[in-house]
Amino acid sequence: MNWAGRLWRAATGADAFSDGPRRRLAVASFVDSLGSGLWLPSMVLFFTRGAGLSAAVVGVGLTCAGITSVAVTPLVGRVLDRHDPRRMLVLSYAIRTVVYLIYPFVHSAALFIPLVCLAQAAAQAGRSARTMVVAGLADEEERIRMLAGLAAIRGTAVGLGSLGATAAIVADTRAAYLAIVLVNAVSYVVAGLLVRTLPTLERAQQPEAHHQTKAERRQLLRDRRFLVLAGLNAVFLAGDSVLLVGAPLWITTRTSAPPALVGVLFTLNTVLVVLLQVSLGKMAKTLSGAGKAYLLSGATLLLGCAMFPLAALGGVAAAAGCMVVGVIGLSLAEVFSQAAGWSVPLALAPDGKRGQYLSAYAVGEGFMTFAGPGLITVIVLDGGGLGWLGLGVVAAAAGVAAQWLCRTGTPQTTRG
Structure with a gap:
């Protein structure tokens, strides 16, 4: 293995992804983040230049999305304690896939704001679900190393994706921005299918979470x-x-x-x-x-x-x-x-x-x-x-x- 390979393994904690389920989660995180890296730098431009929304509407929508993500977190936590977090992560990817497939048809605030709020809520739920999936796949000694490795993998993927976004920004056409939206939707589909192959986690088998007292x-x-x-x-x-x-x-x-x-x-x-x-x-x-x-x-x-x-x-x-x-x-x-x-x-x-x-x-x-x-x-x-x-x-x-x-x-x- 050359020096670059050794550096990559050390940086991502590759030893923490020693079995099939962990490797599939790592690949899913990479694919998801690659799509996000394409989307994030071009998001505002897609909505303003590609969808024809004003900057003020986009700003209001993103603010509402942030507030929504805060508001739904208590509900997300209770749901994750009652159900298999693997299934919840798949559901998060599915919701975001649907939202991004609808984005090309957005031309008004009435459709934009509910969709961006739904996407942000799903993303927030997905982050917590992914952490619980890691906690289910790794023991206490390995959890932080695995989470850190996933963060390194996601950071690399976002960086690579942002390079691809540059081409769309330079082209500055609706077709280029639509391509990014659709590629990001496909990344969620691929990531969701990979996560779906992970083993059922124990959390879903603990019915006592359904019967908590006040x-x-x-x-x-x-x-x-x-x-x-x-x-x-x-x-x-x-x-x-x-x-x-x-x-x-x-x-x-x-x-x-x-x-x-x-x-x-x-x-x-x-x-x-x-x-x-x-x-x-x-x-x-x-x-x-x-x-x-x-x-x-x-x-x-x-x-x-x-x-x-x-x-x-x-x-x-x-x-x-x-x-x-x-x-x-x-x-x-x-x-x-x-x-x-x-x-x-x-x-x-x-x-x-x-x-x-x-x-x-x-x-x-x-x-x-x-x-x-x-x-x-x-x-x-x-x-x-x-x-x-x-x-x-x-x-x-x-x-x-x-x-x-x-x-x-x-x-x-x-x-x-």
Whole structure:
């Protein structure tokens, strides 16, 4: 095996995909993410230039989709605890396939907004279901390694897909955008068929989840440590909006760095996350390890944010250098927080409630999806350098608090 092959195996944790079901899940994740990589860069252009919707309508629709994903998470958690998560993941792919097959016929807000909300709700359910599938296929020691490997695989696929999207964006025709929509729909079909071949997981065979008392259903709301950790986790997710919204705005409006640097920084982030997710993410295999990962995430997010105001003070070379260091910090923060975000709900979930805990933890992700860009825009345009430093300090404090909560005692309930 050449050096490139060895690097790929190390980066993706290929040893974690040693049997047939795990390999099929990995292939399904790759195919799904390849389609997503094609779709995400061209999504807004498809709806505005290909479907004729206004930018305001698209913005309202995407905001409604983010709110919907937050609203459905409690229901998703209860469903996942009652049914085989493999079947729920297949259903998520099926719903998204139907939505994307209807997208070519969208020309009004009345059809666009319900469809994009349905697609986002299905995607949110699919993420929680996939984590539960991994938990069913791997033992406690291997779960985080397998999840990290899947994240590396998905990141690689999204990067490759985004290269393909460039051709459609350059062509800028309705036919090119329609091709991307249909390819993405096909990717969901292929991924769903692969997941359907996975073995039935034990969760579907636990009927006690159907007969919980009201007190048992409220157990999650009484788990204050978990709820605080879920809230703190949302702070670290702000790093995504910093990269997607904050960095491009800051580079183009407040620094002397060339606008082309934005694409370079996106590529740098993708490469770093793919290469480091498995090797660094493995520290979060335990609850205490997840606390350390959160601490490091807060520290590196502070480093990344501190580089932004410095980039505004120098010339072209200094600005570019500071932005590169800043994105390295953001990338490390993403790796650490993502691994901790998988570990905490799996470690703290009682038997029969893993789906509810995973879905509750995902609320922060859904919230930051629609609120994060706006918050970061306010920091960039109004807060300036002090805004960036304030965000970094908040993230560092969240890291300290999360580590303390993760090492305070042990989970009070048996792990699911």
